[in-house]
Amino acid sequence: MIVAGELKRERHHNTRNKESLIGTLNERYKPLTPWERLELLFDSFPAREILMTSSFGASSAILLHMLSKVKPGHPVYFVDTTHHFKETIAYRNQLAQHLGLNVIDVSAKPNRSRFTHENRTWQKNHDLCCFINKVQPVNELRERHTLWISGLMKHQNANRDKLNIFEKKRDIVKFHPILDITKEEAELYVYLHDLPAHPLVNQGYDSIGCTHCTAKGHGRTGRWANTAKVECGLHL
Numbered sequence: 167m168i169v170a171g172e173l174k175r176e177r178h179h180n181t182r183n184k185e186s187l188i189g190t191l192n193e194r195y196k197p198l199t200p201w202e203r204l205e206l207l208f209d210s211f212p213a214r215e216i217l218m219t220s221s222f223g224a225s226s227a228i229l230l231h232m233l234s235k236v237k238p239g240h241p242v243y244f245v246d247t248t249h250h251f252k253e254t255i256a257y258r259n260q261l262a263q264h265l266g267l268n269v270i271d272v273s274a275k276p277n278r279s280r281f282t283h284e285n286r287t288w289q290k291n292h293d294l295c296c297f298i299n300k301v302q303p304v305n306e307l308r309e310r311h312t313l314w315i316s317g318l319m320k321h322q323n324a325n326r327d328k329l330n331i332f333e334k335k336r337d338i339v340k341f342h343p344i345l346d347i348t349k350e351e352a353e354l355y356v357y358l359h360d361l362p363a364h365p366l367v368n369q370g371y372d373s374i375g376c377t378h379c380t381a382k383g384h385g386r387t388g389r390w391a392n393t394a395k396v397e398c399g400l401h402l
């Protein structure tokens with residue numbers, strides 16, 4: 167728990183000590199399997215310091231399944247942008263029941279969310295719309311945690327290919343336990359554990375976000391298609 171305490175003390179500082187702590191964590195966790203990484207994290211850090219969010223998208227089931235076995239009942243925050251497909255909400259409910267998850271919804275304040283509906287902000291300013299509906303609600307969660315588990319995988323896009331298992335992100339440290347699993351390994355994991363698929367995957371959606379900003383397509387090509395945007399801002 168020495169590293170955990172040190173990491174918490176350093177969270178608001180950009181010190182060389184913090185860089186070195188993250189380097190030590192990366193060396194320790196890199197040779198492990200994703201499952202072992204998750205187990206070691208919960209053995210080494212107080213659970214209350216660890217934030218887990220999920221979009222309940224096309225590739226969310228793997229990490230949710232691991233978490234449900236390693237730390238049953240650990241809170242999983244679902245960022246309900248209020249612009250989701252009805253299939254995503256159904257999938258959230260299906261996975262929560264199937265895996266026994268403790269899912270907690272978080273959303274923008276009603277007045278802000280309503281503004282994006284009335285203003286159709288996704289047509290004018292994607293970054294503002296994502297900031298209101300995704301980034302800001304998660305910022306409030308970040309304040310209460312030291313580490314943030316994320317299911318990003320390197321094969322998903324070039325940005326993600328450059329990441330490490332632990333990454334310093336302003337006031338929090340991101341933890342990517344399944345970062346280096348390949349697309350084939352991810353598919354095999356889903357198959358071996360009989361995990362249900364998001365209902366839109368069979369209709370040609372490889373990656374699923376909000377209705378206005380998601381089209382059918384390979385990989386993440388259907389997200390904010392025909393724009394320069396590739397990430398919602400949560401992971402930048």
Ligand code: SF4
Pocket residue numbers: 247249287288291292293295296297299300375376377378379398
């Ligand atoms: S993905 Fe689209 S609709 Fe959803 S919050 Fe971002 S801009 Fe708005």
